[in-house]
Amino acid sequence: MAPPPAALLLLLPPALAALLAGAAAATRAPPRSIAVVGAGIGGSAVAYFLQQHFGPQVQLDVYEAANVGGRLATVTVNKQQYESGGASIHSLNLHMQDFVKILGLKHRREVAGKSAIFSGEHFVLEETDWYLLNLFRLWWHYGISFLRLQMWVEEVMEKFMRIYKYQAYGYAFSSLEELLRSLGGEAFVNMTQRSVAESLLEVGVTQRFVDDVIAAVLRSSYGQSVLVPAFAGAMSLAGAQGSTWAVEGGNKLVCSGLLKLTKANVIPARVTGVSLHSSEGRALYQVHYEDDEGQGSGFYDMVVLTAPLHPSKSNFTFQNFEPPITDFPGAFQPSVTSVVHGYLNSSYFGFPDPKLFPFASILTTDTPDLFFNAMDNICPVNISSAFRRKQPQEAAVWRVLSQQPLDKQQLKTLFRSYYSVQVTEWQAYPHYDSAKSLPPIVLHDNLFYLSSVEWVASSMEMVAVAAKNVALLAYNRWYQDLEKIDQKDLMHKVKTEL
Numbered sequence: 179m180a181p182p183p184a185a186l187l188l189l190l191p192p193a194l195a196a197l198l199a200g201a202a203a204a205t206r207a208p209p210r211s212i213a214v215v216g217a218g219i220g221g222s223a224v225a226y227f228l229q230q231h232f233g234p235q236v237q238l239d240v241y242e243a244a245n246v247g248g249r250l251a252t253v254t255v256n257k258q259q260y261e262s263g264g265a266s267i268h269s270l271n272l273h274m275q276d277f278v279k280i281l282g283l284k285h286r287r288e289v290a291g292k293s294a295i296f297s298g299e300h301f302v303l304e305e306t307d308w309y310l311l312n313l314f315r316l317w318w319h320y321g322i323s324f325l326r327l328q329m330w331v332e333e334v335m336e337k338f339m340r341i342y343k344y345q346a347y348g349y350a351f352s353s354l355e356e357l358l359r360s361l362g363g364e365a366f367v368n369m370t371q372r373s374v375a376e377s378l379l380e381v382g383v384t385q386r387f388v389d390d391v392i393a394a395v396l397r398s399s400y401g402q403s404v405l406v407p408a409f410a411g412a413m414s415l416a417g418a419q420g421s422t423w424a425v426e427g428g429n430k431l432v433c434s435g436l437l438k439l440t441k442a443n444v445i446p447a448r449v450t451g452v453s454l455h456s457s458e459g460r461a462l463y464q465v466h467y468e469d470d471e472g473q474g475s476g477f478y479d480m481v482v483l484t485a486p487l488h489p490s491k492s493n494f495t496f497q498n499f500e501p502p503i504t505d506f507p508g509a510f511q512p513s514v515t516s517v518v519h520g521y522l523n524s525s526y527f528g529f530p531d532p533k534l535f536p537f538a539s540i541l542t543t544d545t546p547d548l549f550f551n552a553m554d555n556i557c558p559v560n561i562s563s564a565f566r567r568k569q570p571q572e573a574a575v576w577r578v579l580s581q582q583p584l585d586k587q588q589l590k591t592l593f594r595s596y597y598s599v600q601v602t603e604w605q606a607y608p609h610y611d612s613a614k615s616l617p618p619i620v621l622h623d624n625l626f627y628l629s630s631v632e633w634v635a636s637s638m639e640m641v642a643v644a645a646k647n648v649a650l651l652a653y654n655r656w657y658q659d660l661e662k663i664d665q666k667d668l669m670h671k672v673k674t675e676l
């Protein structure tokens with residue numbers, strides 16, 4: 179069968195176009211085996227997408243050094259599980275929505291709770307039960323800054339959503355810059371190079387709003403300041419504004435579910451490096467690993483790395499590559515989650531009577547001596563219809579985010595008393611103001627670095643978008659379908675031709 183012309187494919191619905199493109203691809207055998215390093219949302223999503231594109235006959239090995247789910251994890255308090263890592267998903271995160279649907283999972287029921295921003299001495303902004311009063315307070319304190327912010331975030335999100343259409347039609351990008359350019363032109367690329375504060379001040383948001391509100395959102399989402407680049411900032415501000423959800427039973431169920439669906443071989447081992455060999459004139463990658471039994475290795479036609487590489491991971495080596503693959507600059511930001519079961523010390527927040535404490539979520543401003551970034555009264559991952567939030571005077575489960583582990587004195591400041599504290603120390607996100615250039619996606623012919631996307635923004639959906647992009651890129655490169663890579667003016671094509 180002759181391959182259908184690309185222009186004809188553009189006129190067809192995505193599913194049919196993909197089918198015909200698949201027929202065209204039949205001229206070359208698919209890869210025999212693919213290795214994925216890491217079984218977080220990146221690794222499990224890319225395994226799923228790779229299998230969708232290359233078919234079920236490809237051997238998929240997923241190496242995982244610790245736990246399936248990675249930064250999607252839970253801790254158990256009183257026989258109930260609570261999210262300790264990635265917790266909330268924006269309603270417009272379409273890949274995450276899709277995964278949940280495909281896997282037959284459910285959205286967890288939302289339990290309402292009010293938020294406030296704490297300066298270390300008093301609350302600078304408090305949410306009330308009244309929508310109009312909240313608007314009035316925002317306007318009273320900050321003028322129309324909140325409207326300007328909303329318009330700015332909506333514009334970014336609207337352009338970002340183009341990615342789903344491009345991906346549905348099989349388009350992929352070989353660099354983060356090309357991906358961003360296709361979505362929002364040079365302005366999107368520049369948004370990774372300048373701070374969110376700078377961008378917002380430019381559209382007329384006041385300095386006071388940046389200091390009180392934007393700083394609080396970024397401390398809570400990235401544990402960082404308003405110097406976070408504008409693109410990453412916009413993504414976390416969208417999360418703070420829009421409606422969010424989580425997966426009933428725990429977000430990590432998406433990872434285990436996708437891996438089960440693809441029947442990938444999950445290999446409990448730490449990958450120590452990749453070396454390049456050639457066989458019958460084509461690249462073959464040897465993946466070196468360590469497990470309980472010692473050292474081992476396996477050979478693959480293709481490898482996808484879904485674990486962030488940075489200087490503290492310098493024990494991960496690449497051998498025989500020319501030019502050498504060496505440089506992964508930029509640090510990762512430690513972040514500590516303490517899940518505390520106890521009685522809030524509401525006096526510290528200016529409420530001597532605990533019964534009157536109205537907030538379920540406390541964000542903080544960038545105040546030098548403040549030792550925590552945010553704290554939330556959290557619900558378990560399984561919520562029955564009878565579940566209700568604890569009264570403020572009752573013992574509840576709180577998730578406290580901080581830069582350093584909390585010491586006894588700090589815990590006593592926040593809690594009158596507590597039954598248990600469970601601490602998870604994460605290498606959470608890139609430290610955004612420490613490196614400006616974006617890492618590559620393609621490290622070699624069929625060796626891909628999915629986690630590079632975290633330097634644009636780090637969230638479950640960004641990683642899922644990158645997983646789909648890497649799967650499409652791998653597929654288009656394998657079958658030399660170059661028209662589907664780094665196409666310019668895609669938005670115009672989508673509008674006029676598709």
Ligand SMILES: Cc1cc2nc3c(=O)[nH]c(=O)nc-3n(C[C@H](O)[C@H](O)[C@H](O)COP(=O)(O)OP(=O)(O)OC[C@H]3O[C@@H](n4cnc5c(N)ncnc54)[C@H](O)[C@@H]3O)c2cc1C
Pocket residue numbers: 215216217218219220221241242243244245246247248249250262263264265266267447448449450484485486494513515604605606607629636637638639641
């Ligand atoms: C405290 C916290 C709160 C967050 N909140 C949110 C949120 O509300 N919403 C949101 O969307 N995102 C949130 N995130 C971010 C989100 O969790 C991450 O962006 C996402 O989970 C990253 O997925 P990943 O698969 O790329 O990486 P990871 O989840 O880190 O997965 C990588 C996997 O690779 C494994 N690995 C590493 N090195 C090796 C090796 N050498 N060999 C084999 N395996 C290896 C690791 O063990 C890990 O399981 C949060 C993150 C943290 C830490």
